[in-house]
Amino acid sequence: MAMKLAGQKMLLAGDWVEREDKIDVWDPQKNERIESVPAASREDVERAIKLAREGAPIAANLSVRERMDILNKAASLVEENHEDFARTIAAEGVKTINEARSETTRAIETLRLSAEEARRLTGESINFDQMPGNEDRMGYYFRFPVGVVAAITPFNDPLNLVAHKLGPAVAAGNAVIIKPATETPLSALKLADAFMKAGLPKKVLTVITGRSRDIGDSLIESKDINMISFTGGYETGEKISKKAGLKKLSMELGSNSPFIVCKDADLKQAAAAASSGAFAAAGQNCLSVQRIYVEEDVYSSFKDLFLKYVREVRTGDKMLESTDMGPLINEKEARRIEEWVEEAKNSGAAVLTGGQREGALFQPTVLENVPENAPIVKEEIFGPVVLLFKVEHLDEALTRSNDVNYGLQAGIFTNNVNSALKAAKSLHVGGVMINDSSDFRIDAMPFGGVKGSGLGREGVAFAIKEMSEERIVCFKMTEE
Numbered sequence: 001m002a003m004k005l006a007g008q009k010m011l012l013a014g015d016w017v018e019r020e021d022k023i024d025v026w027d028p029q030k031n032e033r034i035e036s037v038p039a040a041s042r043e044d045v046e047r048a049i050k051l052a053r054e055g056a057p058i059a060a061n062l063s064v065r066e067r068m069d070i071l072n073k074a075a076s077l078v079e080e081n082h083e084d085f086a087r088t089i090a091a092e093g094v095k096t097i098n099e100a101r102s103e104t105t106r107a108i109e110t111l112r113l114s115a116e117e118a119r120r121l122t123g124e125s126i127n128f129d130q131m132p133g134n135e136d137r138m139g140y141y142f143r144f145p146v147g148v149v150a151a152i153t154p155f156n157d158p159l160n161l162v163a164h165k166l167g168p169a170v171a172a173g174n175a176v177i178i179k180p181a182t183e184t185p186l187s188a189l190k191l192a193d194a195f196m197k198a199g200l201p202k203k204v205l206t207v208i209t210g211r212s213r214d215i216g217d218s219l220i221e222s223k224d225i226n227m228i229s230f231t232g233g234y235e236t237g238e239k240i241s242k243k244a245g246l247k248k249l250s251m252e253l254g255s256n257s258p259f260i261v262c263k264d265a266d267l268k269q270a271a272a273a274a275s276s277g278a279f280a281a282a283g284q285n286c287l288s289v290q291r292i293y294v295e296e297d298v299y300s301s302f303k304d305l306f307l308k309y310v311r312e313v314r315t316g317d318k319m320l321e322s323t324d325m326g327p328l329i330n331e332k333e334a335r336r337i338e339e340w341v342e343e344a345k346n347s348g349a350a351v352l353t354g355g356q357r358e359g360a361l362f363q364p365t366v367l368e369n370v371p372e373n374a375p376i377v378k379e380e381i382f383g384p385v386v387l388l389f390k391v392e393h394l395d396e397a398l399t400r401s402n403d404v405n406y407g408l409q410a411g412i413f414t415n416n417v418n419s420a421l422k423a424a425k426s427l428h429v430g431g432v433m434i435n436d437s438s439d440f441r442i443d444a445m446p447f448g449g450v451k452g453s454g455l456g457r458e459g460v461a462f463a464i465k466e467m468s469e470e471r472i473v474c475f476k477m478t479e480e
Contacts, residue, residue: 055203277437
């Protein structure tokens, strides 16, 4: 039996509530309204925070087994309603139905990983007698929850990125307030429904739907919030960090991912990986391949193969299993991509394929001869556009790869172990994918970047540690 959403409501500390003011949720492909959700107010945020403070000790006092059982049951509920979740992801967002099914599967994995890692949140003993004069002391440390976590998520992975906040927060014993993207709140609400059905106590979870301009500052500036976990754009992340005050921050702020092709690489595999890495989710992916650096000896051969794969990407109705790439999140974003491409063309860039827009759909696009100082080279495109560059050697590719204020992940194709090791050591990023594109991630690995790509690390085990603190316990032995 398919799960039903609790009407047009949001979850406020475990209770489903309505509001007269609504936000319409639109299918970006059809430009049709598919649902509406409450537009939360500042007062709603204040109440959610107050109740979360009451929920924090409830969450902290859940035994590890209780946390594990809730997480595993929530995962099972998502699995039982897999297609329903996938269709919700695809309907409200940018993913094709196949991509949405994959995201649903990953979200289930994320929740089950969270359950497993809950049992591994341990400390260790400390040898206090290593310092002279402390022979009569012994002790240990353990980890305790931070308290209340505010999680802010983007539109491009509306289920799994919520799971990556919610799963670790529950596993670590925190109360959590989730603010999903205004464009894609439905998946988050469905996941919250699964958690409540799985037995999560009231006051532990809020999913608050609202416009960021109305409720964002109230959430991030509150002194009763202990941690903010944010996934989104660099500019927004910078504003949050300035307003948040003294609290823990974990931020994944996007990237401008490089992809290097060495002359000894398997060019067919490299071209296929570059194409899938550039155009999955219509390029609206923090790991999306954006800049491709190819050694000049194989540049022409790689370009021909790459363009062949790109031209085979099937765009259109995202609900069809035959479709490879759907729309941008809205027509405004598609027009922004169009303007960036036109600006690059006016600066001397050549469009090798694509470049056309129809509503919110922008064709897979490859640019060549883009000036190095063009904004489209330095900034995150976040759309289905990739740039091709010819380089003389690996050192040039590494230098140019690092010449942006981002550093999330990078990909390199080579059959030379020394080149691979050199890239792993030299690239200023959080992850180097060898013989794969930058667009690779499993939910168990540490995930995050350097420079403008963020602070801290996600990936379930690592997020749980971010959402907890160490507490030292020291015993001084006394004589009776």
